[in-house]
Amino acid sequence: MSAVDEFGTFASGLDAPADKALAIAPSNGVDLEFATRAIYVGSGGDLRVEMQGGGLVTFVGIPGGTVLPVRVARVYATGTTATNLVGLR
Template identity: 50%
Template sequence: MSDRFANHASSLDSPAHNGFAITPDDGASLPETTRALYVGTGGDIVVVLAGGAEITFANVAAGTLLPLRASMVLATGTTAAAIVGLI
């Protein structure tokens, strides 16, 4: 399959080119810092951002795309599920 954008540099404004399923964990960083999180099942999500701040997003609706540079998704306090990290 051809990819007309293969020779273009990625930026934070460009679409994600890869992703991975996230299981919230209080002790493990994500395999890669994200450019966004997709929340498949709504609820609260607690993240540690790339800059180190821990933030709780309350009542995130299912199907939400959060443009976050997250390094961790914490299990404690996270009730959302089916979370996907986009990079």
């Protein structure tokens, strides 16, 4: 039996909690399955990403356990040292 979702009929805006997630395997050539709403960084380090709206950026020195509220299309293997990444949507 699945959990009762008392909020299932409400519209989900960007400020609503995530309801989907996927493990992120950084790749220089493959976009994520879906654009993220945020990324959970399990083990700290740097995170090089392509933003959903365009542009490359490297977030440097992210502590482990951080939820970074960014809309990302791709996480690059080159330049990413953070691990145990989870995309939230």
